[in-house]
Amino acid sequence: MAYQEVNISDLQPGSYVVQVLQQSGDIVVKHAGWVRTRQAIEILRKKGVKVVLIDPEKAITTAPATPPAEPIAPAEDFAPRVLFADEWPRAEKTLLQTQRVQRQMLDAVRSDNHIDLTLVHEVSAGLAESISRNQDVLLCLNRIAEQSDSLLQHSISCAVYMAAFARYLNLPSHKVQSLITAALLHDIGKAISPDYLQMADHLAIPASLNALQKTAKLAGEVSLWISQHCAHLDGSGVPKIAARQIEKGSRMLAIVNAYEKLTASLAPKLGPLAASRQLLERTPHQLDAELLQLFIKCIGIYPPGSVVKLSSGKLALVLENNAKKPLLPKVKVFYHSVHQHHIPPKILDLSRQQEEQIDSCVDLKKFGLDVKNYI
Structure with missing residues (x-):
């Protein structure tokens, strides 16, 4: 059953x-949760909540006799990290749903039809929920996913990165959702003509904004972030505005967009480490230095889904970041590049041993191997 928009006055x-x-x-409100009493609804109303998105399938038909009268709370208050293996099937389902919806969005623009924002809200919420449970899983899944449609892949990857980035910054849930929406839709105008795919990003912004103007209930800040995501802090980008005029969301979108374009799985130009270094060279004149540093910390020096070569010559898939020791993530070894043969797969926490270290990132295709076979 599809999600439903409900006015706070009609919330049950x-x-x-x-x-x-x-x-x-x-x-700051929790990204998802039950409201069990009318007192809880009244608290939300007093805090300024006007419209919410609900999942009818999760509704509690019989509320307890004396439930706690409390509003939706911040997610981090009671949301423990879900194990990687447990989150995998849920994240996989979320990513597939996002891919289906994003195809519909792109097809709608190509056909000059309206975009169904209800569907966009639904997948944005799903991405945010998966990231909150264990961001490494969705980052890993997204990195190994390959789509023949480069525009589809780019927009979804940007949305996944943005979901992780916004949550890492502990932004309010409604802001997180809007930022994910902006990432999904920032290049929507490129679907109008394949010519846009060969042009500089800023040339497609008017087409994207024009397509979004036909969409009801789109937050104005989403359009603003999209309109500014090619602006530079020194005023050399498009539009040519001063740094103080560039919104934080626009700065975040600029970072996410630039990073994804450099590391896209369809035609990677640079490995994650080299891409981060190149983007750092664009600070502080073009990109926000503080936000870029935080983004790199968020997704990791070696993001989940990356393939790395260890000091022994073994190849390994990065599974989980290590926030305290970013150079020593948890990996899964599966192949020996020197001896050119497979080895028994093994999970290895690099921070708990001294024998292995990461030597470099590698493109697994150069070895004639498909990363999907080693998940």
Whole structure:
């Protein structure tokens, strides 16, 4: 059953709220959760919540006699990290749903039809939820996914990176959702003509904004971030505006967009480490230095899904970041590049041993291997 938009005045006890769609103020609320009593709904109303997105399938039909009267709380208060293996099937389902919806969005623009924002909200919420449970899983899945449609792949990858980035910055849930939406839609105008795919990004912004103008209930900040994501802090980008005029969301989108273009799985130009170094060279004149440093910390020096060569010559798939020791993530070894043969797969936490270190990132295709066979 599809998610439903509900005004706060129509919200019923027992509803499962996926996200807050409209609210006044800057209130941090949980990305998902049940509202069990009318008192809880009233608290949300007093905090400025106006419209929410609910999942009818998760509704509680019979509320307990004396449930706690509390509002939706910040996710980090009670959301422990889900194990990598447990999150994998859920993240895989979320990514497949996002791919289906994004195809529909691109097809709608190609046919000059309206974009169904309800579907966009639904997949944005799904991405945010998966990231909150264990961001490494979705980052890994997205990196190894390959689509023949480069525009589709780029927009989804940007959305996944943005979901992780926004949550890492501990932004309010409604802001996280809007940023994911902006990442999904920032190049939507390129679907109008394949010529746009060969042009500089800023040339397609008017087409993207024109397509979004036909869409009802799109937050104005989403269009603003999209319109500014090719601006540079020194005023040399497009539009030519001063740094103080460039919104934080626009700066984040610029970083995510640039990083994905350098590391895209369809035709990677640079490995993750080299891409990060190149982007750092663009600070502080073009990109926000502080935000870029935080983004790199968020996704890792060797993002999940990357393939690395260890000091022994063994190849390994990066599974999980290590926030305290970013050069020593958890990996899965599977092949020996020197002896050119497969080895028994083994999970290795590089931070818990001294024998192996990462030597470099590698393109597995150069060895005639497909990373999907080693998940």
